[in-house]
Amino acid sequence: MGFVRNILDGLLSFGAFLLTLGVFAGPSWATYLAVSGGLVTPWIYVLLVGMLYVGLNLAIAFLRKALDGISPLRERKRG
Structure with missing residues (x-):
């Protein structure tokens, strides 16, 4: 279940990346x-x-988190 959670967290971070690009672009x-x-x-x-x-x-930080599978509001992967 942890693998799926990391994928979902990465998708959340990727969504934050896209939203950040839109807000600033x-x-x-x-x-x-x-x-x-x-x-x-x-x-x-x-x-x-x-x-x-x-x-x-900000966008690069969210993209890095997305690639690592980290939720946008967390610093590390969930345990």
């Missing part, structure tokens, strides 16, 4: 379009880089 793309369209000043790119840095680090 949408506003990032909208920010890029706003700067390209001249709606906001180009210094907004500094904030965009910061947002992408946080989002990608």
Whole structure:
């Protein structure tokens, strides 16, 4: 039963990975379009880089957990 639990935990982490990408990719793309369209000043790119840095680090952490079979809210596999 532990093997199935690890697979389900990995799927949960993969879902968190996809959700994180969606949450950070949408506003990032909208920010890029706003700067390209001249709606906001180009210094907004500094904030965009910061947002992408946080989002990608979080997404990579969830992907690592998914590949290891760890639940998104845990640090180690379940016993």
